[in-house]
Amino acid sequence: MPSRAKDHRPMSKSVKKIVLAYSGGLDTSVILKWLQDHYDAEVVTFTADLGQGEELAPARRKAEKAGVKEIYIDDLREEFVRDYCFPMVRANAVYEGQYLLGTSIARPLIAKRLVEIAHETGADAVAHGATGKGNDQVRFELGVAALDPDLKCIAPWREWDLNSRTKLIEYAEANGIEVAKDKRGEAPFSVDANLWHTSSEGKILEDPAEEASDIVYQRTNAPEDAPDTPEYITIGFERGDAVSINGKPLSPATVLTKLNEYGRIHGIGRLDLVENRFVGMKSRGIYETPGGTILMMAHRGIEQITLDRGAMHLKDELMPRYAKLLYEGFWFSPEREMLQAAIDHSQRHVTGEVRLKLYKGSVTVVGRSSPATLYSLAHVTFEEDMVYDQKDAEGFIRLNALRLKLMARRKRVLGEND
Known part of the structure; x- marks a missing residue:
């Protein structure tokens, strides 16, 4: 019956x-x-x-x-990429060190x-x-x-x-x-998909000791089957959002669609992950985020020359909290909105271009330029310069070493060995 x-x-x-x-x-x-x-x-x-x-x-x-x-x-x-994916990229949000939060x-x-x-x-x-x-x-x-x-x-x-x-x-x-x-x-398994990623779970994927079959992957070539010649692309950013590829202006959804195609060809964005679900259990998922993986790498690249050290390090401290809020469903919470406001403020000068190398499953930043760069060749050059007095470092080191010396002397007095 x-x-x-x-x-x-x-x-x-x-x-x-x-x-x-x-x-x-x-x-x-x-x-x-x-x-x-x-x-x-x-x-x-x-x-x-x-x-x-x-x-x-x-x-x-x-x-x-x-x-x-x-x-x-x-x-x-367009709304999905512009109002949800792009704010997440500005935050460099990654859950548990690897998951790009596509679902x-x-x-x-x-x-x-x-x-x-x-x-x-x-x-x-x-x-x-x-x-x-x-x-x-x-x-x-x-x-x-x-x-x-x-x-x-x-x-x-x-x-x-x-x-x-x-x-x-x-x-x-x-x-x-x-x-x-x-x-x-x-x-054999269930699939959830959107423009950012695909997620495959269940059935033949439930044993985390077993390698996923090639049939699971739908959006990317196997890295070993990707072209033997690397491909170079340039992504343009304005205030933290990608606005062009190879100099051609594109809408948010079109940017991601194009990057997905680059990622598919070169086998970029595969992830086999055992994650901690909010409801308490662990689950194994196979994720493909080809365009998102490229975009996140590029965004990090443009931030490297446009964000101050303090702002960058603070963002990196806030990111796990932001990612956790997103993973657990608190997108509309006041704390996520507060974090977003701080993150978006940090992106005012995150404008410029990033050149990337795509090759057999990997994406590498190979060049960065920005009209708002904080990178000063005059200060970092190994050649003779007129802007930095290396003797200044001596006092800087002495001040930072002072508390370490005081603790070392206390250990000596107390006879502590560790």
């Missing part, structure tokens, strides 16, 4: 209209039907084009077939648009397809709470008993929901 979901109606009397974050895949297609039945509510679907590279017309067709009257399919690529950065924009559509359509609830084990449930719901605390947020995975791929397919078939043929077996 087909599996039946448990009948939970905790908000059925108060919920009349729900905006669902809808991809058109198996999970959200089942959720759409389940919401219609178990909440006896009208469902509005929202599909975000964040540059995931998938055809979105099938999502509209499936929603229409399910009887949805209001269907939103929004191209958010995390997309969720606040989706949450924002869910709330906007709820207001436009008069909905009193929003719903998402994130599971009860992952970070995304937190990110979506914290975003909604920050933007409209009166909107209800429905998470079917925390309510029903359709807790396996088999049960989802049985429910879909029992309700006339189209199931793609490649979903009829055990899916």
Whole structure:
């Protein structure tokens, strides 16, 4: 017999209209039907084009077939890169030393648009397809709470008993929901994608001791298969944001799209990571961030000659906190906004060009120039100069050594050996 979901109606009397974050895949297609039945509510679907590279017309067709009257399919690529990815790049945000936060950065924009559509359509609830084990449930719901605390947020995975791929397919078939043929077996892994990255998790990737198969990688050539000749590109920056490639002005989304292509060709941006999820467990993911990896390296390069030492070091101290806030879903928190204000202030003079070498999985900064550079050849040259008196260093060293000498003398008096 087909599996039946448990009948939970905790908000059925108060919920009349729900905006669902809808991809058109198996999970959200089942959720759409389940919401219609178990909440006896009208469902509005929202599909975000964040540059995931998938055809979105099938999502509209499936929603229409399910009887949805209001269907939103929004191209958010420029907003995504300009207002979410670029601020993150200004911060040089990296989670746990490696992860470039590609899934995390997309969720606040989706949450924002869910709330906007709820207001436009008069909905009193929003719903998402994130599971009860992952970070995304937190990110979506914290975003909604920050933007409209009166909107209800429905998470079917925390309510029903359709807790396996088999049960989802049985429910879909029992309700006339189209199931793609490649979903009829055990899916090898799940994929989340946007213009910034791809994320693959689960199934064949769950054993962290096993190397990921080549089939997992979708956006990058294997580094060993990349061209044998390096390629050089130049990225132009204004106030910390990339505005051109090889001298050609480009929009934010176009910059990232072009860098993704460079990264794909040269096998740049692959990451095999075991990370600490916010909900407490460790998970293994395979990430591809080709354009983002190039962009982050270039941004570091232009900061090297335009940021003062104190500002750069303070930014590096703030970065892990910023990355953690983003990872845990606190994009709309006052502390993230405070950090962003400080970071953005530091970027006033981060303008110029960075030349990069792309070669077999690596990206290297090989040149930097800026009209606002703090680099002074006159001061750092090994040749004779007229601006720096090397004798001044003696007093500088003596003052910095004073406290170390006093502690050493105390140790001697007390007979301490360490």
